[in-house]
Amino acid sequence: MKILITGGAGFIGSHVVRLFVTKYPDYQILNLDALTYAGNLENLRDIEAAPNYRFVKGDITDPAFVDALFAEEKPDAVIHLAAESHVDRSITDPLAFVRTNVLGTVHLLDAARRLWQPAGYDGHTFYHVSTDEVYGSLDFGPDLFTEATPYDPRSPYSASKASSDHFVRAWHHTYGLPVKLSNCSNNYGPNHFPEKLIPLAIHRLRTGQPVPVYGRGENVRDWLFVKDHATAIDAVFHRGRLGDTYNIGGVNEWQNLKLIELLCDEVDEQTGQPAGTSRQLITFVQDRAGHDLRYAIDSAKIMSELGWKPSVTFEQGLRQTVAWYLENQAWLDSVTSGAYQTYYQGQYGRGASPAPAR
Ligand code: NAD
Ligand code: TDX
Numbered sequence: 001m002k003i004l005i006t007g008g009a010g011f012i013g014s015h016v017v018r019l020f021v022t023k024y025p026d027y028q029i030l031n032l033d034a035l036t037y038a039g040n041l042e043n044l045r046d047i048e049a050a051p052n053y054r055f056v057k058g059d060i061t062d063p064a065f066v067d068a069l070f071a072e073e074k075p076d077a078v079i080h081l082a083a084e085s086h087v088d089r090s091i092t093d094p095l096a097f098v099r100t101n102v103l104g105t106v107h108l109l110d111a112a113r114r115l116w117q118p119a120g121y122d123g124h125t126f127y128h129v130s131t132d133e134v135y136g137s138l139d140f141g142p143d144l145f146t147e148a149t150p151y152d153p154r155s156p157y158s159a160s161k162a163s164s165d166h167f168v169r170a171w172h173h174t175y176g177l178p179v180k181l182s183n184c185s186n187n188y189g190p191n192h193f194p195e196k197l198i199p200l201a202i203h204r205l206r207t208g209q210p211v212p213v214y215g216r217g218e219n220v221r222d223w224l225f226v227k228d229h230a231t232a233i234d235a236v237f238h239r240g241r242l243g244d245t246y247n248i249g250g251v252n253e254w255q256n257l258k259l260i261e262l263l264c265d266e267v268d269e270q271t272g273q274p275a276g277t278s279r280q281l282i283t284f285v286q287d288r289a290g291h292d293l294r295y296a297i298d299s300a301k302i303m304s305e306l307g308w309k310p311s312v313t314f315e316q317g318l319r320q321t322v323a324w325y326l327e328n329q330a331w332l333d334s335v336t337s338g339a340y341q342t343y344y345q346g347q348y349g350r351g352a353s354p355a356p357a358r
């Protein structure tokens with residue numbers, strides 16, 4: 001089986017590519033990525049020479065490129081992760097999110113339809129990796145997002161992901177395309193671009209800079225270790241029902257301020273600083289526009305139907321994450337300076353210019 005994985009040079013995509021390349025030596029894994037500021041082939045250095053792995057640089061917003069790639073490579077399945085993924089950027093540049101997340105997804109859906117439909121869809125899968133943010137925002141309290149929660153996206157990012165989910169379902173209902181979807185909560189772990197809260201905070205703590213907490217830090221997110229998201233994607237890809245959706249979450253809600261305090265204490269412990277040193281860098285800043293109050297996922301369906309569960313506790317995952325960033329400060333230095341794009345410039349050409357972490 002040849003699987004086209006899009007966005008494989010990004011945070012989650014690189015963990016999915018590594019899992020599939022190492023766990024399924026009989027599969028051919030083709031990683032399609034435009035290498036935007038968020039794509040980094042350093043993330044895959046350890047597996048780039050594997051015989052069942054190949055990288056193709058290309059942009060899913062270019063229909064001619066997508067069509068030519070499908071015609072030439074004839075993938076049997078697609079796992080689609082390529083996206084613009086940062087909510088703050090979607091507030092300042094919403095059109096980039098429409099182009100990649102909406103139009104890019106439609107180009108892929110239609111290329112898959114045109115490749116697979118003539119000989120029949122048997123054995124094919126188009127799997128769209130999506131987010132819990134499509135469900136909107138919860139109040140404090142016991143409610144959780146289930147697969148039946150109505151869509152209510154509120155940011156340009158979540159609106160673009162909700163739109164792409166709708167298009168995936170439309171290609172299923174209209175053309176019979178064999179699709180699967182999953183909607184996951186906030187991921188954390190190695191190789192996370194340091195514009196997102198956890199790696200941004202670690203980066204700023206290690207360089208002695210203020211850690212910005214939006215508003216009063218009361219917003220709640222449900223955190224899942226990225227390697228556990230990758231195993232969930234493996235489960236849905238192989239055992240999920242066609243046409244169906246699975247929510248994925250860590251049953252692990254934290255208010256942002258509490259989370260940052262925990263992270264500060266972990267950094268102090270691992271760097272040998274006196275307890276309380278890092279907390280002094282916590283700084284309250286202006287809130288994000290339209291900041292969703294709370295996300296929390298009900299993972300009962302994927303747990304009971306597919307037998308998936310997270311492998312690490314939050315304590316273990318956070319300890320491993322802080323240790324990884326402290327051991328891989330060269331990775332943080334290169335992504336915050338944009339050096340990794342220069343490194344690969346000769347080989348694959350340059351993507352969009354990197355925005356340094358604040
Ligand atoms: P990321 O920003 O780290 O990586 C995205 C990747 O897509 C990058 O490698 C980038 O180069 C590539 N890409 C962007 N535009 C492209 C284009 N036009 N053509 C080809 N490649 C392009 O994102 P991530 O955090 O790894 O998220 C991956 C997917 O998972 C996204 O679809 C996101 O919506 C979804 N998701 C993320 C989270 C999370 O917490 N990060 C949670 C749930 C769902
Ligand atoms: O500097 C910061 N300070 C801060 O308080 C940043 C970057 C964030 N925050 C807050 C905003 C959120 O409440 O922390 C929380 C987490 O923020 P992000 O890391 O930007 O993640 P979020 O907006 O929750 O979206 C993430 O989870 C769902 C991913 O970026 C999405 O791609 C995914 O779909």
